[in-house]
Amino acid sequence: MTFVAKPKAHHPKLPKNELGLTRRDYEGSVSTLCAGCGHDSVSAAIVQACAELSIPPHMFAKVSGIGCSSKTPSYFLGNSHGFNSVHGRMPSVATGAKLANRELYCIGVSGDGDTASIGMGQFAHIVRRRINMLYVVDNNGTYGLTKGQFSATNDLGSTSKKGLPNLYEPIDLVSMALQLGASFVARSFSGDKRQLVPLLKAGLMHEGFAFIDVISPCVAFNNHSGSTKSYEYVRGHSESMIASDFVPPGEEITADYEPGTTETVQMPDGSKLHLNKLDADYDPHDRVAALAHVQQRAAAGEIVTGLLYVDPDATDTHEILNTIDTPLNQLNEAELCPGSDKLHSINESFR
Amino acid sequence: MSSDTPQVRYNDCVIRFANVNGSGSASANGMFAKALFRMGIPVATRNIFPSNIQGLPTWFEVRVSDANYLGRREGVDLMVAMNAETYTEDVASVVPGGYLLYDSSKPLAAHLKRDDIHEIGVPLAQLVLPEFSDPKQRSLFKNIVYLGVLSALLEIDFDTITGMVSAQYKGKDHLIQPNINALELGRGYAQTYLGGPLPFRVRFSDGVGDRIMVDGNTAAGLGAIYGGASVCAWYPITPSTSVAEAFEKYANQLRMDGDQRKFAIIQAEDELSAIGIVIGAAWNGARSFTATSGPGVSLMGEFLGLAYFAEIPAVLWDIQRAGPSTGMPTRTQQSDVLSAAYASHGDTKHVVLFPATPKECFEFGATSLDLADRLQTPILVLSDLELGMNDNLSEPFEWDDSRRYDRGKVLTAEQLDEVERFGRYVDLDGDGIGTRTYPGTHPDKGAFFTRGTSRDEYAVYTESPEEYHANMQRLERKWETAAKIVPKPEITNHGRKVGAIFYGTTALPMQEALDQLAEQGIEVDTMRLRAFPFSEEVFSFIEEHEEVFVIEQNRDSQMRSLLVNEGEIDPAKLVPVTYYAGLSISADFIRDSIADHYSATKRAQLTEVTR
Ligand SMILES: Cc1ncc(C[n+]2csc(CCOP(=O)(O)OP(=O)(O)O)c2C)c(N)n1
Numbered sequence: 032m033t034f035v036a037k038p039k040a041h042h043p044k045l046p047k048n049e050l051g052l053t054r055r056d057y058e059g060s061v062s063t064l065c066a067g068c069g070h071d072s073v074s075a076a077i078v079q080a081c082a083e084l085s086i087p088p089h090m091f092a093k094v095s096g097i098g099c100s101s102k103t104p105s106y107f108l109g110n111s112h113g114f115n116s117v118h119g120r121m122p123s124v125a126t127g128a129k130l131a132n133r134e135l136y137c138i139g140v141s142g143d144g145d146t147a148s149i150g151m152g153q154f155a156h157i158v159r160r161r162i163n164m165l166y167v168v169d170n171n172g173t174y175g176l177t178k179g180q181f182s183a184t185n186d187l188g189s190t191s192k193k194g195l196p197n198l199y200e201p202i203d204l205v206s207m208a209l210q211l212g213a214s215f216v217a218r219s220f221s222g223d224k225r226q227l228v229p230l231l232k233a234g235l236m237h238e239g240f241a242f243i244d245v246i247s248p249c250v251a252f253n254n255h256s257g258s259t260k261s262y263e264y265v266r267g268h269s270e271s272m273i274a275s276d277f278v279p280p281g282e283e284i285t286a287d288y289e290p291g292t293t294e295t296v297q298m299p300d301g302s303k304l305h306l307n308k309l310d311a312d313y314d315p316h317d318r319v320a321a322l323a324h325v326q327q328r329a330a331a332g333e334i335v336t337g338l339l340y341v342d343p344d345a346t347d348t349h350e351i352l353n354t355i356d357t358p359l360n361q362l363n364e365a366e367l368c369p370g371s372d373k374l375h376s377i378n379e380s381f382r
Numbered sequence: 383m384s385s386d387t388p389q390v391r392y393n394d395c396v397i398r399f400a401n402v403n404g405s406g407s408a409s410a411n412g413m414f415a416k417a418l419f420r421m422g423i424p425v426a427t428r429n430i431f432p433s434n435i436q437g438l439p440t441w442f443e444v445r446v447s448d449a450n451y452l453g454r455r456e457g458v459d460l461m462v463a464m465n466a467e468t469y470t471e472d473v474a475s476v477v478p479g480g481y482l483l484y485d486s487s488k489p490l491a492a493h494l495k496r497d498d499i500h501e502i503g504v505p506l507a508q509l510v511l512p513e514f515s516d517p518k519q520r521s522l523f524k525n526i527v528y529l530g531v532l533s534a535l536l537e538i539d540f541d542t543i544t545g546m547v548s549a550q551y552k553g554k555d556h557l558i559q560p561n562i563n564a565l566e567l568g569r570g571y572a573q574t575y576l577g578g579p580l581p582f583r584v585r586f587s588d589g590v591g592d593r594i595m596v597d598g599n600t601a602a603g604l605g606a607i608y609g610g611a612s613v614c615a616w617y618p619i620t621p622s623t624s625v626a627e628a629f630e631k632y633a634n635q636l637r638m639d640g641d642q643r644k645f646a647i648i649q650a651e652d653e654l655s656a657i658g659i660v661i662g663a664a665w666n667g668a669r670s671f672t673a674t675s676g677p678g679v680s681l682m683g684e685f686l687g688l689a690y691f692a693e694i695p696a697v698l699w700d701i702q703r704a705g706p707s708t709g710m711p712t713r714t715q716q717s718d719v720l721s722a723a724y725a726s727h728g729d730t731k732h733v734v735l736f737p738a739t740p741k742e743c744f745e746f747g748a749t750s751l752d753l754a755d756r757l758q759t760p761i762l763v764l765s766d767l768e769l770g771m772n773d774n775l776s777e778p779f780e781w782d783d784s785r786r787y788d789r790g791k792v793l794t795a796e797q798l799d800e801v802e803r804f805g806r807y808v809d810l811d812g813d814g815i816g817t818r819t820y821p822g823t824h825p826d827k828g829a830f831f832t833r834g835t836s837r838d839e840y841a842v843y844t845e846s847p848e849e850y851h852a853n854m855q856r857l858e859r860k861w862e863t864a865a866k867i868v869p870k871p872e873i874t875n876h877g878r879k880v881g882a883i884f885y886g887t888t889a890l891p892m893q894e895a896l897d898q899l900a901e902q903g904i905e906v907d908t909m910r911l912r913a914f915p916f917s918e919e920v921f922s923f924i925e926e927h928e929e930v931f932v933i934e935q936n937r938d939s940q941m942r943s944l945l946v947n948e949g950e951i952d953p954a955k956l957v958p959v960t961y962y963a964g965l966s967i968s969a970d971f972i973r974d975s976i977a978d979h980y981s982a983t984k985r986a987q988l989t990e991v992t993r
């Protein structure tokens with residue numbers, strides 16, 4: 032199938048941002064994901080966040096691995112360069128891209144398979160390296176693209192579409208990111224745009240590594256009653272805040288609930304998800320408390336959403352390496368090549 | 383010592399030091415080689431070391447040759463046997479009539495005695511005993527004492543050696559005098575008790591000329607700096623580690639803007655990440671490279687296929703070591719030829735360069751970056767442990783200040799303004815190479831989506847059989863372009879019947895082998911390959927010779943397979959000569975392999991008619 036870019040006929044009524052651009056200017060090509068796929072909601076939220084931030088669309092670099100989630104960079108920011116790399120290795124590509132040009136905003140999109148299984152090593156190390164980027168995991172608790180196998184974020188005992196139970200302990204990416212030193216850690220739900228958009232904006236503006244785990248149900252393979260990543264379940268077990276204004280045909284389930292409350296989301300197939308939105312007085316500057324809170328709520332069967340931790344004095348890789356302010360990819364030969372005179376004295380040192 | 387001293391041989395011998403790893407012998411041995419080099423004598427050094435930090439046997443071999451025969455030669459003229467554990471094999475490796483220098487503080491076991499060699503016992507341990515109180519110092523200075531002994535036995539210029547000691551300990555001046563004392567201790571002992579110098583000795587020479595002594599990995603790291611690499615990502619693996627270390631060391635001196643760096647180096651979590659970082663950086667317009675060895679190339683396979691298919695520049699140095707698997711990680715081999723050329727699944731193939739000297743490592747360090755940008759594809763540079771980690775005599779590095787980087791087809795914002803519709807993979811010039819843009823170049827033109835999946839000329843995903851096929855065909859056209867612009871082979875063609883093909887460090891012993899073969903009436907034309915894909919010249923050379931030896935350091939004749947495969951050459955015409963036991967290939971081995979191939983009658987025919 033080939034995709035034709037959407038005509039950018041500007042609707043006169045669409046609101047314009049500071050650059051005079053509308054949301055349309057931040058959209059990508061037409062999605063080919065299943066109707067109602069949570070990942071499309073995440074893409075829509077990214078479009079809105081980028082537009083609202085008034086960042087010129089070409090100043091983004093989009094990177095991803097492989098999976099339905101990793102396809103999504105095609106579906107937002109059509110005027111930016113994108114790189115759909117190999118399975119689980121987006122972090123390394125993002126690292127290289129960001130080293131080459133520190134001025135670009137880097138958005139990485141990955142899946143739970145892409146990050147928590149094959150890409151676990153790279154994920155851990157990009158967090159450590161503190162690349163200044165926004166890293167989004169579209170977490171659906173399944174391998175969507177390869178048709179519904181369990182992923183490592185599945186809760187013990189949750190069942191597959193075929194009714195088989197998951198036998199292994201889950202990996203909680205938010206806890207991992209906190210432990211590994213990420214300077215911005217958040218969780219949200221694809222259907223909770225009121226919460227997700229501000230989090231994406233904050234993550235993009237964060238001067239360091241920003242991680243957002245977005246629970247993003249897979250309507251094809253993981254949206255049944257035995258799943259803990261279904262729309263229902265998440266809505267029902269989430270602790271957190273938002274309204275959604277984007278409803279794809281029929282099936283998307285949204286959540287709009289107040290901070291400090293728990294919302295139970297009912298899935299089409301009857302499953303429930305309990306989202307717990309962080310209280311307004313929650314202090315997001317305490318890494319240890321954040322970790323404890325996530326785990327306490329998890330023990331109570333709830334999924335904490337919202338901004339869990341942010342370090343306002345975050346550093347990034349360029350600061351650590353003490354590289355110059357000019358993007359490395361803009362250095363010219365005079366700045367890069369030491370020249371023949373220097374080489375003569377180097378030769379001399381080998382005599 | 384022998385009284386039947388034959389004719390004195392100057393500047394032509396092999397000296398081997400047998401030590402225990404981690405005993406401090408490396409710096410003494412290094413000074414020995416450097417002193418000869420400073421006397422103007424061509425030398426080659428070879429470290430034969432274990433995959434271990436301390437306590438295992440290690441050897442250091444110095445080939446001294448005014449004739450510039452710097453490859454490995456079988457047989458040791460003087461063995462400095464300092465490791466009791468390896469005495470047996472060390473004694474056995476001495477040529478008949480050769481010499482064995484050992485520590486006679488303890489008597490040499492009877493079974494180690496050989497009638498046909500000369501033993502030189504020096505009571506090293508006893509000599510250092512009264513001089514140094516600290517046992518660690520004693521064992522360190524033992525090395526310096528035997529250096530003093532050697533200076534007398536070989537007539538090494540003493541000022542040169544003491545000068546080296548002073549230079550070595552500059553800044554730690556209190557160490558200079560004790561070292562010089564130790565040198566004098568050994569030298570005095572030799573002069574008093576060992577009679578005159580050996581029948582093979584050294585003397586000042588002008589054989590070195592303006593050449594330098596440096597290892598290939600340092601050269602590669604420097605070449606990458608001169609070639610404009612600003613991102614390096616790597617994961618430690620012997621024997622490649624010193625490429626990244628050299629890059630970092632020199633970049634910290636040469637690529638600074640005040641205290642800020644004009645480069646970034648990342649020690650990645652593994653090789654997958656290292657090559658991913660390189661690809662991400664190159665995609666975003668920064669020249670970048672990685673260095674690894676065989677196991678790393680295996681891990682990088684998937685990414686290399688991505689870079690081939692998505693057409694992203696990348697440079698990978700593979701400092702080869704003996705495989706398969708972990709193999710002999712500290713021994714040399716040329717056994718990654720096929721895995722580099724065809725790294726990754728699907729119809730993937732890569733440009734590969736084969737440097738043979740440090741100077742060529744320096745040049746390819748820069749040229750590989752140009753080629754990667756020009757061809758928008760990974761360039762794999764295959765060096766090996768022999769070249770990478772040993773100090774090699776080399777022509778000095780050269781840089782032409784008028785040289786410009788070839789950044790390939792990259793459009794600027796102004797150029798994009800002129801373009802009606804940008805198409806990343808449109809073959810405008812018929813050379814198979816499309817046009818790139820870097821992210822962030824233009825507000826609304828030139829953005830494209832890079833992917834490892836099939837796409838059309840405009841970088842849009844497609845599963846159309848026609849589009850896929852056309853794209854694969856274009857990649858093939860690009861491959862033909864590559865064959866035209868990669869470094870040409872170095873050919874010596876006198877119209878003889880027999881040819882020899884070799885590459886990389888196999889070049890080192892070639893001249894010696896050829897001279898010896900000529901003495902036996904076997905005249906051979908030669909071609910040193912420098913790159914894959916093969917250019918026309920490569921196949922013409924094969925065409926023009928009746929029989930062609932392909933000499934290489936792997937079991938499976940990998941380069942021969944590549945030639946047969948890519949040039950549809952009759953395998954019978956290409957005779958494999960392979961050495962793969964982990965040392966570097968020797969002139970003796972090459973000579974005997976080729977000579978044995980020809981019976982006396984066949985040999986006569988060879989010299990009969992030469993075109
Ligand atoms: C090396 C490799 N192994 C396996 C695959 C097959 N594969 C493609 S996508 C995928 C899983 C994707 O799961 P996830 O990251 O959760 O993305 P989702 O489709 O669920 O959004 C796998 C295993 C691959 N592309 N590459």
Ligand code: SF4
Nearest residue numbers: 065068099175249250
């Ligand atoms: S399979 Fe699941 S994850 Fe993939 S597009 Fe469909 S709903 Fe989304």
Ligand SMILES: [Mg+2]
Nearest residue numbers: 142143144173
């Ligand atoms: Mg998934």
